[in-house]
């Protein structure tokens with residue numbers, strides 16, 4: 001039973017991170033390889049807002065989440081906007097450089113040592129007993145609930161809201177979208193904002209549960225196979241991919257060797273790329289654009 | 291009366307090497323339907339792209355001449371700014387969002403400076419002109435037939451509230467009934483909404499049926515122009531575009547055709 005709880009928690013973590021990769025890829029065909037760093041930045045922002053708003057943990061949390069959204073939009077507007085219409089590869093390389101830069105800056109500002117935003121916010125993290133004898137920490141449960149809420153909101157947003165529909169339109173045919181008066185820069189900035197918001201949220205909840213240091217980037221990187229296995233342009237695919245990767249990882253850790261943990265996602269990814277390179281639910285013709 | 295659109299001596303070069311349009315001049319008056327005729331590669335699409343500003347994506351540039359819209363020079367404006375001023379293009383290919391439903395295709399459009407009421411009215415009108423689209427509103431646009439797709443593309447352009455509609459290849463790949471329906475709608479749209487239309491067509495018969503004025507392009511130049519009836523009765527048009535007399539010959543080999551340009555050009 002505990003095994004399944006662990007899978008659910010890990011899958012939620014991956015899914016919450018992976019939807020950020022999917023959002024940006026789906027509207028602009030850009031792989032954001034700085035997503036792990038941006039996610040970590042989100043949790044460091046929480047550390048800072050926690051010390052700014054002592055005694056107001058909810059305010060600190062909301063401020064950090066909002067900041068993450070703004071940071072994402074700014075990254076697009078000041079950095080990637082110049083790449084729009086150029087080769088996708090140039091944009092992807094820019095995100096790589098951004099990631100390296102962010103990592104350096106974060107160490108400079110917040111140091112590389114392990115930190116605990118939960119203590120700064122003054123929240124406890126008691127374990128909750130589940131039927132069947134399994135246990136789950138409060139923030140892990142919160143993470144699962146947040147992932148569900150985020151995916152639900154994203155589905156509703158993309159299907160029913162005007163801006164959501166415009167985002168899908170721009171992803172399918174940017175030229176026509178521009179011809180119909182849709183502001184591509186607006187749509188892309190929104191995608192970056194939402195992506196960094198969800199990634200930041202994942203980072204914050206993760207840091208609340210188990211502390212925060214430079215290794216968080218690795219988790220961001222491990223969510224990337226989850227997005228790819230599902231097919232980079234599909235949210236349902238990201239959900240499915242996260243579940244597969246998390247299940248494979250937990251089972252192998254449990255039955256074979258805990259040291260496999262960091263390798264498993266990429267093993268699954270390679271297997272997937274050999275069998276079905278466009279992912280479980282991805283669009284086949286998208287492949288040549290990666 | 292100032293012309294709605296005035297193109298003067300327009301020259302467009304692709305990749306700094308291929309001159310696709312070499313000094314085209316044309317005029318669209320308010321509330322007019324103007325046809326641009328010509329065979330493959332004559333430069334019709336390029337002209338429309340130049341007017342709507344979407345040239346940079348194909349690495350093309352306007353190297354000479356001017357495009358005036360309501361008196362203002364627009365050839366150096368960004369595509370977004372041109373769209374905002376009221377020129378909307380229905381492109382030759384990729385004219386709908388394939389994975390959006392018909393209804394979503396219409397909602398996605400982002401017209402500027404229109405109130406919600408105006409927007410609603412245009413949506414209603416579009417459904418009056420094309421009742422089929424209301425029936426198909428839940429269908430993904432990628433599964434539409436060619437005629438339905440063209441309807442959706444025109445409807446999508448109309449809800450952007452254009453003053454000038456550019457339509458590339460109205461009848462391409464469509465059955466005669468579908469084409470007739472579309473042209474009838476365009477005439478209605480022009481009459482009721484006061485939208486001017488610049489129409490690119492391979493089929494002179496279709497275009498000259500509804501056009502007030504027509505231009506015939508060949509190798510990036512205007513070789514013939516005149517009002518609809520006059521072009522229709524012109525012997526060269528009769529022979530080479532309407533299939534009037536006997537076997538098809540290449541008009542490039544006919545000297546009389548070259549000579550007759552001077553009378554009109």
Ligand SMILES: Nc1ncnc2c1ncn2[C@@H]1O[C@H](COP(=O)(O)OP(=O)(O)OP(=O)(O)O)[C@@H](O)[C@H]1O
Nearest residue numbers: 304308310328329330331332333334335336337348
């Ligand atoms: N992207 C491009 N790059 C280079 N040359 C181009 C490009 N697009 C068009 N051309 C060239 O410009 C010329 C005019 O093309 P254009 O598409 O405007 O013709 P058209 O009259 O629309 O023809 P059709 O009836 O086949 O659509 C052609 O010789 C074509 O080869």
Ligand SMILES: [Mg+2]
Nearest residue numbers: 334335336382
């Ligand atoms: Mg063409």
